[in-house]
């Protein structure tokens with residue numbers, strides 16, 4: 001019998017694309033500084049002492065340093081009040097050296113996310129989480145000041161890998177405010193025909209199998225199997241799920257929402273985890289912070 005070689009997807013290297021974007025951002029920051037003497041500033045507010053949040057915040061600071069963004073950090077205890085957080089946000093809203101404000105999520109349970117995200121000036125909301133920015137994203141002809149970093153990074157990966165979006169069928173798995181919903185809106189803006197599948201969808205694989213593009217953002221390890229995928233489709237895997245692995249130095253390793261081993265034999269292109277969307281999220285945050293400083297100082 002003839003053994004056919006497995007088709008093999010192109011791996012979309014998010015780490016490499018993120019590096020390119022960070023370099024582009026660095027060049028622009030230097031050009032702005034030379035021309036008008038302005039250095040972009042990013043304020044990060046971290047409440048509580050979750051290890052994962054501390055790691056993310058540390059990585060963001062490092063990334064800022066590398067491109068020439070000045071970072072400001074506020075650490076508040078787990079039992080801080082909503083009022084205290086909002087007071088810090090208000091101070092940063094009024095501080096002309098700060099062009100971007102990010103409140104690290106998740107917040108402690110006693111806080112209401114909406115009250116806090118509402119307090120961030122929509123012109124400094126580099127996360128794109130303010131309800132007005134999300135609402136504007138959903139409307140035709142009404143651009144938000146900022147697009148959320150993770151979905152923006154997904155789109156950038158599709159664009160920079162030459163994946164055509166216009167007229168294609170796209171399926172987003174997951175409907176969160178910070179990834180699934182804005183990702184679906186961005187795909188729609190890019191002229192795809194978009195479906196969203198979620199935890200209450202019956203037979204999601206029947207829908208995903210029709211997709212030319214899949215963005216998976218549910219947080220369920222290896223949910224999307226090879227059989228869910230149309231041959232040749234482009235797969236963007238947003239999931240970052242820790243699974244126990246005694247052999248790995250941290251005692252766990254990260255896997256996506258997509259079963260990479262199966263999917264990479266069917267798909268036309270696919271992002272790995274780690275090294276896919278994750279690094280893009282930080283690159284987009286830097287890019288949003290630069291854009292904010294440019295807009296505030298009317299620098300082109």
Ligand SMILES: Nc1nc(=O)c2c([nH]1)NC[C@@H]1CN(c3ccc(C(=O)N[C@@H](CCC(=O)O)C(=O)O)cc3)C=[N+]21
Nearest residue numbers: 102103104105106127149274275276277278279281282
């Ligand atoms: N206000 C707010 N804004 C955020 O953007 C935000 C947040 N809160 N809370 C948590 C999530 C998660 N997030 C990630 C950023 C980078 C990687 C990343 O760089 N991951 C690498 C490394 C993963 C590793 O090895 O630990 C990768 O996937 O290759 C992952 C996840 C931003 N978030």
